[in-house]
Amino acid sequence: MVTVAPPLRTGTDVLGTSRLGAARLVLSRARGGPWLVFWIVIVAILVLPILLFLLVAVSPRVLGQGDAWFTLGAFRQVLTGSLARGAVDSLGVGVTAGVLATGLGAAVAWAVVRTDVVGRRWWAGSMFALLLAPSYLVALGWERLLEPAGILDLLGVPDAAPRALLYGPVGVVVVLTMKGVPFAYLALSGALRGLGEEFEVAARVHGGGRAAAARIVAALVAPACWSAFAIVFAESVSDFGVAATLANDAHFPVATFTLYQAIDSFPVQFPQAAAVGWVLMAMAGLALVAQTRALRGRSYRVLGGRSRPARRHHLAPPAQVVVVGVLAALVTVGLGVPTVGAVAASLVDGLGSLVGDHRLTLANYGRVLQSPALRSPLLYSAELAAITATVTAVLGVVAARMLSTRGGRVSGKVLDLLLLTAVALPGIVFAAGYIFTYNLPVVNHLGIHLYGTTGLLVLGYLATALPSTSRVLLGNVSQVQESLREAGRVHGSGMLASWLRTVLPLLARPILAAWVLTFAGTLLELPVSQLLYPPGHAPVSVGITKALANYDFGGGTAMEVVAILVALAVVALVWGLFRLLAPVGWHRIGGGAS
Amino acid sequence: MSVPSRLAFCTASAAALIAVLSGCSASATAAAASDGATTAPSRAASAGSGPALVVYSAQGYDDPVTKAFTAATGIPVKLVDDSTGPLLTKVAAEKNNPQWGLLWVDGDTAFAALDKQGQLLPYTPATTLNAAGVALTPSDHSYVPVSTTVMAALVYNGAKTSTVPTSYQDLLSSTYAGQVGMNDPAQSGPTYPFIAGLMNQLGGQTDGVAAGEDYLKKLKSNGLHVFPTNGDTLHALETGQITYALIQSSAAAGEIAKVPATATFAPKVAYLPKATLLPGVIGIDKGAPPAVQDEAKKFVDFVLSPAGQAAMQAGDPHGDSLYWPVVPGVTALSDLPAMPAYQKIDPYFWGPLENQVNTFFDSTIK
DSSP: OOOOOOOOOOGGGHHHHHHHHHHHHHHHHHHHHHHHHHHHHHIIIIIHHHHHHHHHHHOGGGGTSOSOSSOOHHHHHHTSHHHHHHHHHHHHHHHHHHHHHHHHHHHHHHHHHHBOOTTHHHHHHHHHHHHHSOHHHHHHHHHHHHSTTSHHHHTTOOOHHHHHHHSSHHHHHHHHHHHHHHHHHHHHHHHHHHHOSHHHHHHHHTTOOHHHHHHHHHHHTHHHHHHHHHHHHHHHHHOOHHIIIIIHHTTOOOHHHHHHHHHHSSSOOHHHHHHHHHHHHHHHHHHHHHHHHHHTTOOOOOBSTTOOOOOOBOOOHHHHHHHHHHHHHHHIIIIIHHHHHHHHHHHBTTTTSSSSOOOBOOHHHHHHHHOHHHHHHHHHHHHHHHHHHHHHHHHHHHHHHHHHOTTOOHHHHHHHHHHHHHHHSOHHHHHHHHHHHHTOHHHHHTTOOOTTSHHHHHHHHHHHHHHHHHHHHHHHHTTBOHHHHHHHHHTTOOHHHHIIIIIHHHHHHHHHHHHHHHHHHHHTOOHHHHHHOOTTOOOHHHHHHHHHHTTOHHHHHHHHHHHHHHHHHHHHHHHHHHHHHSOHHHHHSSOOOO | OOHHHHHHHHHHHHHHHHHHHHHHHHHHHHHHHHHOSSOOHHHHTTGGGSOOEEEEEOOTTHHHHHHHHHHHHOOOEEEEEOOHHHHHHHHHHTTTSOOOSEEEEEOSHHHHHHHHTTOBOOOOOSSOOOHHHHHHSOTTOOEEEEEEEEEEEEEEETTTOOOOOSSTGGGGSGGGTTTEEEEOTTTOTTHHHHHHHHHHHHHHHHHHHHHHHHHHHHHHHTTOEEESSHHHHHHHHHTTSOSEEEEEHHHHHHHHHHSOOOSSOOEEEEOOSOEEEEEEEEEEBTTSOHHHHHHHHHHHHHHHSHHHHHHHHHHOTTTTTOOBOSSTTOOOOTTSOOOOOEEOOOHHHHGGGHHHHHHHIIIIIO
16 A cells, blocks of 8 residues: 655644544545445335334234234234245245246356357347336236137137146246346346456366366356345245236235235235235245355455456357247247237237227227326336436445445345345335335324325335345446455545446446336336325326226226337437447446346 | 444434435425316415315226316315225225325225224215115214115126026026136125125024025035136126126126127126125215315215216216216116115124135135
8 A cells, every 4th residue: 555654744734734634534434424324225215114014913003003012913824824825835936936037047148148149139138128027017918818818719729728827836937937037137147247258268278178167157156146046036926916917817826915915905904914024034034045055255256357258159050040049939938928918908909808809909009198197197107217216226236235245244244134035025015114104103293294205105116126126236246356446546546436437337237237127117116106106196007007907908008018118218218328428348348238 | 433423424314315305205296286187276375284185085086076076166185096905005004194084985894994993084964865875874974975886796798698597596506507707805895795795695694604605605616706806807708708797886887888799799787686785985084184174074065966976977987987876866877777676784794704704715715
C-alpha cells in the first residue's frame, strides 16, 4: 500500500487538522451508512412482513386472528389431511423440477456460450421470452391445447394420453421445469462465460483429458449450479400460477394452493396459511443447507482482469442437427405451445368450447385496445415495474455481494436464509404480511400511512422480486475478484468510482438481465397487486383476472397477450440501448444472458 | 460507529425512506384525484380534509353505480373492485384497523360472521323491501340486502338432451351418471350457500349436515364432476365434458343471453326445488368515522332508490345485473325468468359450519 509521510505540523494548522480528523470520522461513519440503509430496507420489506405473517401461526391473537395467545393447533392441521399432502407434493415437485431445470439450463448454457451452435442469439433470447411468460399463462396454454374441444381436438389429433399426463403431477413438473430452465440458464451461462477457458487449458496442458477438464469446469461452476437448483426449487414450491390452474384442475394439491385456499375462502384462516408458510420456509432451509454443505470452505472467484472469453467448440453438422433439435424441442415445449395456446384463445372465436364458429377474429383485440380497463392500468403497471426493476437491480447487486463474501459473515448467512425463504413464500404471504405490518394502529399513530398507497405496492413488488433477482446475480457476483476493486482504490479511485470502473463492466449484462427479469415479472404480478393496490388504481393483472373471472376468456387472454408484447418491446428497447450505448468491452466480458 | 449513532442513523434513514414513499403515495393520490374516475369536482378539494368513503365491492356493476352515486350526491367514493375472496381476505387482515367503509358482495354468511364479531353498523333504510328482501334482512339490521340471485340454477345443453330432472334426487339416477358438474365451495363463493341450502332442505338444522353429506357422497358415486368456479363449470358444459351444470342463477342467465343456440350447443335453464336465496348484501363498518358512516348510509339509500337500481341493472347486463330485485316496483331484466320457488337459510347458523363442510367436500367429494 502506498503511504505518504505527513508534513510537519505548525501551531496554526492544528485546528485545521482536527477539523480534518472530524471530517474523516464522519466519512468513516458514512461509509457504513449504505449498509445500514440496505438493512433497514430489508427489515422493512422482508423481515417484518414475513415475521408478522408467520407469527399468526403460533399467536393468532396478536393480530386479531383468533383467541389464543399461543397455540400449535394450526400446525396440527397442516400435518394432517390435504394440507399435509400438499406439502409432500410440493417437496416432490420442487426437487424434481429443480434437478431437471438445472440440468437442462446447464445444457442450454453450454450450447449457447461454449459452442458455435446455429442461432445462438435466438436460443438465448428464447430463454428470456420464457422468463417473461407468467407460469399461469404457460399452464393455460397447455390446457388450451389439450383440453376437450381444444386445439388438438379441433385439428382431429388424438390427445387422450397426453391429456391424462398433463392433468397430473407430470404436467405440473413439466411446466415448472420449463419455468425454471431460464433461471438456471441465467445463473449458469454467466458463470460459464466468466470462467473463460484458462482452467480447462491448464488441465489439458498438465496431461488431463476431456473428462478431467470437464470435472474442473463442473467444480468451478458449482456455486452457480447450486444457486440454480436452490432458486428453481424455491420458485417451484412457491409457484402459484401452475398451482391455481393446472394442479387445481387436476386435483393435485400443492402447498401454495392450500395456503391460498386458507386465505382466499371464507372463513379466512390466517393461522393455517401461516403454518403452511412455516413448512415452505423449512423446505427453503433444506435447500440452503444442501447448498452450504456442498460449497463449504471453497473459493470460486475466477473472474478477474485477465479473464478472456473462451473459444467456442466447433460442432460438426450431425452434432449441430442434434443440438438444434434438442433446443428447438425445449423451446417448443416451454414457449411455443403456451404461445400458440394463449394467442389462439384470443384469436379463435369460441376456442375450447362448442360455442362460436372457431373462425379467426381480431374482435377481442379491438375490444380490449379500446377499453379503459387496459390502457391506463397497463401504463400504471409499466411505471411501477420500471421503478421496481431499477431499485431491485441496485439492491440485488448489494445483496449478491453480501452473499458471496467468502468466509461467511453472519450477516451474509442471515441474508441468504432470508432471501431463499422469501423466494419460497408465495406473493400472497407478502401481501397479507404487509397489511398486518403497515395497517397496525401503532404504525398509523407514528404517522406512517403507507397501506392503500402506491408506495406500499412498490415495496411489495420489491419484496417479491429482490430474493430471486439477488440469487440470479449471485453466480456472476461471486466470480468477481476483490482484487479488481482494490487495484482501483490503490490507483486513487474512491469506492464508488473504483466499482464503476472495474466491476460494473463485468456485471453490466447480468444487471441488465436482472432489470429486465424484474420488469417483466412485476408487470403481470397478481397476488401482491390484488391485496395492496390503492383504491381506484387497479394494476393490469387485476383487470385481466377480472375479465377471466367474468367468463371473458377471449378478452382476458387478449389483454395478457398485449401486456406481454409491451414487456417484450421494453426488453428489446433496453437491450438495444445497451448495445448502442455501452462500450464494446462491456459486451464481451462478464456474464449475461444474450 | 457507536450504538446511539447507529440508532440515530437508522431512524434518520427510515424517516427518509418513509418520506420518499409518502411522496410517492401523495403523487398517486394526486393522480387518482386528477383521474376523476370517481371523484366529484365539488368534493375533490375537500377530499384531503377528511377520510373518504372506501367501498370494497365484488359486484360487476359497482363502478357505474359508484359514479352515479357521486354524480347524484357529490360524495366522492374510493372503489376497491375485486373478487369476493380477496376482498374478504383484506377485511380479515385489516380486522385491527379496518380501512373499508362499506362492503358489498354476494352472500350473507360472511356478513353474519362480521356481525358476530361486532364489525357492522346496524342500519335500517327507509325503503320498504319485498317479501324476499324482508326474509333476507337480519333481525338486528346489521346488513342490508339490496338484490338477490339464487343458487343453484341447473343449466343444461338443450342441443344434446331433452331430459330434465325435476328434483335433486333425480340427479342420483343412472340417467345422469357422469353428466353433472358443480363448483368447488372452497373456491366459489356462491357454492357453500348452495350446499348449506341442500343440507337445510334435506334435514334442517338438526340433521342437515349428515343428510347433505350422504347426498353428496351418492352424487359423487354417480360421477359428479367438480370445477373451481361458475366460469369453469360453464366451460365444462360448453366443451361437452358435462351436460348439466349447477351454477349461480346470474351466470346461468348470462350464458343463455350471450350464447346463441347452435346445432351443438343450446344452453337452457331449470330450477330444482328449492333454490336457495343468495342476496347481494351491503354492510357498513362500525368503526368508521361518523362522517363516513353517514356517507355509507346515503350510499345504501341510493342503491335502493330507482336511480341506484337502474344503474345496477345497466352496469353488467350479461352478468351481475341479472338479479331479482328486492325493492317493490323494480322489474328484473327480461333475460331472467320468473323467480323460482326458493328457501332462505339462516346465515348465523350455517355460516359457522362453512369451514367444516368445505373440509368434508375437499377430502371426500372433490
